[in-house]
Amino acid sequence: MEIFKDFDFSNFWDDSEYALQEYIEEKPTDQLIKSIEDELGYKLPASYIELMKLHNGGIPKNDCYPTSEPTTWAENHIAITGIMSIGRNKSYSLCGSLGSQFMIDKWGYPNTGIFICDCPSAGHDMVMLDYSNCGKNGEPEVVHIDQESGYKKTFLAKNFESFICGLVTSDVYS
Incomplete structure (x- = not known):
């Protein structure tokens, strides 16, 4: 199965000075990936690893994801x-x-998973790879966790690849 088939990453990232300082690290080695998985207690999805091997963290230009609620x-x-x-x-x-x-x-x-995206609320909500339904070695769903609403979980995408491909610019909502 091909990951991110036909997805164009050429204009995906905003490599600002802040992104370089706070998010972006060197391409992860297989040894680093394994040690991070061991430390966190979960197997990272192949699509997450693939994206991080292309560009290890950062600020996407498309920074919004639609919700049904x-x-x-x-x-x-x-x-x-x-x-x-x-x-x-990096922090x-x-x-x-x-x-x-x-x-x-x-x-x-x-x-119940790995927190992969921070949100503009400065810690009051996060995006997570949720392993609740698949176990620590399965393919996690992507959910939004809202600390301000008693850690309410909102389903976003069936997997990380779908989440990345579904990100849209904030202009869609203005």
Whole structure:
């Protein structure tokens, strides 16, 4: 199965100075990927690994995802600030200072997956790879977790690839 078939990444990322400083890490090695998976306790989806090998974390130009129900962000979509890299060195990497485990330990987010995208609310909502229905080695769904609404979970996409391909620009909602 081909991942991201016919998806054009040439204009996907906003490589701003902030993105370079806070999100983007060097291309992850297989050894690093395995150590991150071991540390987090979940197998990363092949599509996440594939994208991170192309561009390890950052800020996408298309930063909104449609929802079928309202969230505290908007009636019909969520927004993301960035996608976490596979690594430990940047604040917004999976195992960085503001990474997945930090959100679970310090903010009380549910320990049912890996937090992969932060949102403009500065920690009050996050996007997560949710392994609740597939187990630690399965293909996780992508969900939005809203801390302000009692950690309400809103389904976004059946997998990470669908999530990335479904991101749209905020202009759609203005």
